[in-house]
Amino acid sequence: MKSSSKKDLQPGIKTGFFNFSQIEKYFVNAGQENVFQRISDRTFQDLDLEDVFRFIDRTVSSVGQQYLYHHIRTIPLGTSRTEKLGSFISILTKNPTLRATASASISKLNQKDAYYITSLFQEKYMPRPKWFWLIQCLSGLSVAAVLLSFFLPQILIFLIVLLPVNLGIHYWNKNHLYRYASSLPQLVLLNKTARNLLKTAEFEGGDPDFQKSVRVLDRLGITMSVFQIEAKLQSEVGQFIEYFLELIKALFLVEPVLLFATLKMLDNRRQDISNVFHFVAGLDVALSTMNLRESLPHYCEPTFVTDNKLTINEVYHPLIFNGVANNIELNSRSALLTGSNMSGKTTFIRTIGINAILGQTIRTCFAKEFVMPVMQVHSSIRISDDLLGEKSYYFEEVMTVRQLLEESRTGACNLFLLDELFKGTNSVERIAVGKSVLSYLTQGGNLVLVSTHDRELADYLTDTFDLYHFTEVIDGNDIHFDYKIKPGKLTTTNAIRILELNNYPAEVVNEALRLSAQMKEASDNK
Missing domain, CATH: 3.40.50.300 (P-loop containing nucleotide triphosphate hydrolases)
Incomplete structure (x- = not known):
């Protein structure tokens, strides 16, 4: 039995809004494998576990917060999950420098967009439209027309005719793009965080499946980084440049071609995304648990x-x-x-x-x-x-x-x-x-x-x-x-005495005392 004592209570409780609709997203979509019990909504409410979660949550990232919520809503089957948590805590306890480095690295995933990473391995992807071949053809025609226009300027007339069609497809795809515009850049950041942590001696020789997953997602990183670069550009460039870039993307149908190509690759890599998520989020849960313990009497x-x-x-x-x-x-x-x-x-x-x-x-x-x-x-x-x-x-x-x-x-x-x-x-x-x-x-x-x-x-x-x-x-x-x-x-x-102390009318108190004595006497005579 391990125990600890603290003289000074320093809770370090988070302040601000807790978006439980996003926090519970991973838990809601998680399967029942390796779960001994899924804590029911009734028990969750009866024990005020939402407030308890607010108290114990010392995570530094959105993914860690989701995983911690899942922890307190599911009692695991077997000991593998808690043993992994204990192993992380042991590693971080022995190396305070690594603890600070890991916390700083994981905290980069504290944006609300990171809540959507779980959708990439838990939810169904948007299917390609049956006419996706047309999108590819139009994109190819646009590229070819631009190249040929250097030799045959008359081709520009064809581009002018083609542009409204491509614009229609481009903005049709916007609704689909918004669904992944948050998660894909955050997935790149998640994998980068995992890769940096793997460089430390404590994790370098760890789970080979996890290391393989990081390498696999690294190979997909170039494609996914386009979404990250685009998000950065949108926040930094002026409005005129943004309109110009939007016109170029529409002309060549960059977004739908790139989006569906990326989704096809990621659909076959769900387990790899899950492995990386669980490593980074699990490490954050360990950091949170350590911080919680240190704040307790x-x-x-x-x-x-x-x-x-x-x-x-x-x-x-x-x-x-x-x-x-x-x-x-x-x-x-x-x-x-x-x-x-x-x-x-x-x-x-x-x-x-x-x-x-x-x-x-x-x-x-x-x-x-x-x-x-x-x-x-x-x-x-x-x-x-x-x-x-x-x-x-x-x-x-x-x-x-x-x-x-x-x-x-x-x-x-x-x-x-x-x-x-x-x-x-x-x-x-x-x-x-x-x-x-x-x-x-x-x-x-x-x-x-x-x-x-x-x-x-x-x-x-x-x-x-x-x-x-x-x-x-x-x-x-x-x-x-x-x-x-x-x-x-x-x-x-002391129920009647408490009424008297709270200034109930004397006739009410006396009547209650009289009836209470009668009922007690009747009970004793049975």
Whole structure:
């Protein structure tokens, strides 16, 4: 178990706009091979992983940012991805100069256009039109006419007739060109970055497939560089020169001929583009992870075990500055948490879920110790009515929990995170259904963390659940929360006292106290 401690918290959090429609592009189009679990949208929202991503993202490039997002949305199958991440971190840790050089080199890919590189190996290319032969013929005729005009000036009349036709084709192609005008120049820069990194001793003798891919894309670089040069010219030359260049390109149909020729070559080199992308983006993820770790008060790399137990020490929520750290140990048993509102139950459940995911994806836990099995993470925390779909809160929760029940029987080890099961129905049925669902979920070696206000539920789950609670402390007219998890069942309640402290009318408080005493007496006499 590797751990680190920092006295001063220096988050280094990115500011500015996060364009998630572009950031998630690689993840959305990525296949399911070598993926143990794809984190669902519900769990992503329940655990506030979008905000967590904003916090942990210390990447310096757009490609690295996309790959980091993919990391936290997919738990890998096997250890090859995390071992590669660990290898990069080890190399960069031993050579601070290389770390600075790599960061500076990769940061050149921080433009928004770099988000489109993934389309070159993940998406279908625009097909050549069936009449592409006509484009080639017209381009050849234009070149021949210009050459012949030096000897036969009358040919210029033919060019004047030909130019409107070529202009039409040229601007027809513009819509297609815009689709690749961003990605192709950035691909050239991506490969150049990879080639420069290969010159260092640490990477020179690395993966031969990756090195081969860099050489292959180098051979295509001359063709692709035309797009890079054009983009540079458009930003530097005057308007008159730009119009002149546009006329020349239109006359010779340079853009459609060059674009479709380039796409044909790249279509056969998708794997090479993917190899180079994963190397550069993976290195950026390693740099980001190192920067994240160095900003934390403490962190650890997880220890993985084969049995279904959790041993967690000094774990904290990454988004709560100077938050309270907690410990918990579960040995083939789940955990039921009781406590009042605002005492920390749901935050603790989210904390465990976030750390379980990040521990398996970027090998970084916000804790001093985190021992866990390899497991999938599922949740039912943030449920709301679907008014447009005419679904009640209870029906929404029924459908969500049914999905969890199905996941529990897949054969994988699962961690289920639930908050206030079935609070959309009456207390008797809520406790009955809750007990049945929780008992079912724990079968097959699954672990469950669930919060509840129903203390009676604990009496039915003692065989499979350890009991914990959070509580507040009332000191005179003040309410304090220590946010510390404590073993055992909650034995005291302060809900009515909190109403009194918040200046509720005395008749409301007294009536509540009277009814509460009656119901407790009736329960004790049963």
